[in-house]
Structures are given as C-alpha cells and as structure tokens.
Amino acid sequence: DSGVTQTPKHLITATGQRVTLRCSPRSGDLSVYWYQQSLDQGLQFLIQYYNGEERAKGNILERFSAQQFPDLHSELNLSSLELGDSALYFCASSPTGTGTEKLFFGSGTQLSVL
Amino acid sequence: GENVEQHPSTLSVQEGDSAVIKCTYSDSASNYFPWYKQELGKRPQLIIDIRSNVGEKKDQRIAVTLNKTAKHFSLHITETQPEDSAVYFCAAYDQGAQKLVFGQGTRLTINP
Numbered sequence: 437d438s439g440v441t442q443t444p445k446h447l448i449t450a451t452g453q454r455v456t457l458r459c460s461p462r463s464g465d466l467s468v469y470w471y472q473q474s475l476d477q478g479l480q481f482l483i484q485y486y487n488g489e490e491r492a493k494g495n496i497l498e499r500f501s502a503q504q505f506p507d508l509h510s511e512l513n514l515s516s517l518e519l520g521d522s523a524l525y526f527c528a529s530s531p532t533g534t535g536t537e538k539l540f541f542g543s544g545t546q547l548s549v550l
Numbered sequence: 551g552e553n554v555e556q557h558p559s560t561l562s563v564q565e566g567d568s569a570v571i572k573c574t575y576s577d578s579a580s581n582y583f584p585w586y587k588q589e590l591g592k593r594p595q596l597i598i599d600i601r602s603n604v605g606e607k608k609d610q611r612i613a614v615t616l617n618k619t620a621k622h623f624s625l626h627i628t629e630t631q632p633e634d635s636a637v638y639f640c641a642a643y644d645q646g647a648q649k650l651v652f653g654q655g656t657r658l659t660i661n662p
Contacts, residue, residue, distance in 0.1 A: 438593060478639060479586075479594065479652040492648040526593065535643050535650055536582035536601070541593040 439463065442527050442542035450550055454515040457545045459527030461508055465540070467491070467533025468510040470502055471526040473544075479526070485510055486533035517549045552577040552644035556653030564661050569630055571656045573640035574622040582643035583616060583623050584650070589636045597638075598625070627658075635660045 439462035449455055461468050470482040481494035485504035496502075499517075504510040514521060524546050528539040553576040563569045575583075584599035600607045600614045600623065607614050611630075616623040627634055640653040 438595075478654040481649050481651070484649065494647075494649055535648055538584070538596045538599070539586075539594075539650070541595070543593050 438540040438542065440527060440529050440540050440542035442525075442545050444545060445543065446546045446548075448548045448550065449517060451517055451519060453517050453549075454513065455517065455547065457512040457514070457525055457527075457547075459510045459512070459529075459542060461510070461527075461529030462540050465529035465531050466508065467530045468504055468508070469528040469530070469539065470496075470510070470512050471528065471541075473524040473526060474522075477523075482512070484533065484535075491533055492535070514547070519549050522547055522549045551647050552580055552642055552651040554640060554642050554651050554653040556640050556656055558656060559654065560657045560659070562659045562661060563630055565630055565632060567630055569627045569634070569658055569660075571625045571638055571640070571658070572622060573624070573642075573653050574620075575642040575651075576621065577642070577644060577646070578618070578621060579645050580642040581645065582650075583614070584641050585614060585625050586639045586641065586652075587636045588639065588655075594639060630660045632660050632662060634658060 441460040467486045469484045471479045482496040484492040502512045524544045526544045527542045581602040586594040587597045588594040613626040637655045
C-alpha cells in the first residue's frame with residue numbers, strides 16, 4: 437500500500453458527461469500529480485500541484501481541470517467526455533514536488549466512457 | 551521539451567537469464583532518471599533511479615547505467631525470476647517543463 441488513496445476505483449459513464457476523480461496523498465506529502473494511462477500506452481503527465489498551487493502542466497485537455505484543496509487532497513474533473521477519454525487515471529504524491537524524488541502512486545481510477 | 555524513447559516494447563527471457571531495457575532522452579539538461587515497474591493490474595512502483603552525477607547504480611539484481619554523452623540509460627536485471635514479469639517504464643526529468651517524461655514501457659515476460 438503506497439498510502440495514496442484514489443476514489444472511485446471504477447467509473448462507467450456516457451459520452452458528454454462530467455466526472456470527478458478524487459485523490460488523497462500520503463500523509464506529509466505536499467505535491468500531487470495526475471497521470472493518464474491508456475491501453476498499452478505509457479504514463480501521460482497531466483498536471484501537478486504543490487501545496488494548493490499548480491506547479492506544472494502536461495498534456496491536459498481544456499475539458500479537464502484539477503485542483504488541490506487546503507487539506508491537500510486533489511480532484512480531477514473531466515467534462516464533455518469522449519470515448520477516447522477511457523483510460524486508467526493515476527494520482528501520485530511526493531513530499532516536496534521537486535520532480536526528482538520518488539513518486540508514490542495510487543491504485544488508479546479506471547474510467548470507461550460508453 | 552524532453553522526449554524519451556524506450557526499447558524494446560516487449561522482451562521475453564528465460565528464467566535465470568539477464569534482461570536489458572534501453573532508453574534514450576533528448577534534453578541534455580535532464581538530470582534525474584527513474585525506473586518504474588508496473589505489475590499487471592497494479593500501480594507503478596519505483597525500483598531504482600539514477601542522477602546525472604553518477605554513471606551506475608546497483609540494488610541487488612537490478613542495475614542502471616547512464617551515459618550522459620550519448621544521452622541514454624539502461625536497466626539491467628540479472629538472474630531473472632517469474633516475479634520480474636511486468637511492464638517497466640523509464641523516465642527523464644525535464645527541468646524546463648518541470649515534469650517527469652515517461653517512455654512507452656517494456657513488457658517483460660520471464661519464461662520458466
């Protein structure tokens with residue numbers, strides 16, 4: 437167990453809908469990262485937050501948004517969902533968010549858009 | 551920005567043999583290179599990492615080598631065991647964009 441909690445584990449929804457994925461980092465970690473993993477694909481970096489502030493942005497679509505709350509949990513919002521958004525979404529956390537330290541991944545949220 | 555290429559995409563070796571996975575990166579300023587292992591249906595987990603001021607690092611049966619001049623780094627697994635079967639991802643830290651860029655992954659299968 438990495439100490440990073442993601443909910444829900446599975447999510448099935450329809451095209452055009454909006455969903456929210458939730459992540460609680462390890463105790464003491466200030467930084468949260470979101471990654472997307474499509475079938476047989478690598479880990480695509482979406483966005484990083486550090487202590488409530490956006491620190492780095494990757495290939496995140498405009499239909500997607502995220503935030504980190506004062507209690508350090510983070511939410512990833514996906515709207516106007518398309519079939520191609522079906523993927524495994526991982527959250528990871530790290531202590532200082534420098535990018536050059538170990539990432540602790542959650543177990544992921546499997547999103548299926550039908 | 552940084553680009554990481556990983557080869558091979560699949561690798562099958564006999565139990566007890568060695569396995570080598572190679573990655574190249576494009577940005578000479580990158581200074582941190584971790585390797586993550588993802589077992590089927592599980593989360594990625596860091597198995598070893600190396601920084602640009604070191605040429606080689608070992609941890610039991612796993613070693614990573616870094617060639618900064620050629621901009622490539624490799625993962626070496628010796629005396630492979632069935633539990634080594636997984637997808638392995640290399641990554642390089644893009645200092646400019648402040649993000650970790652992952653390779654596409656190598657599916658390693660250990661045949662008994």
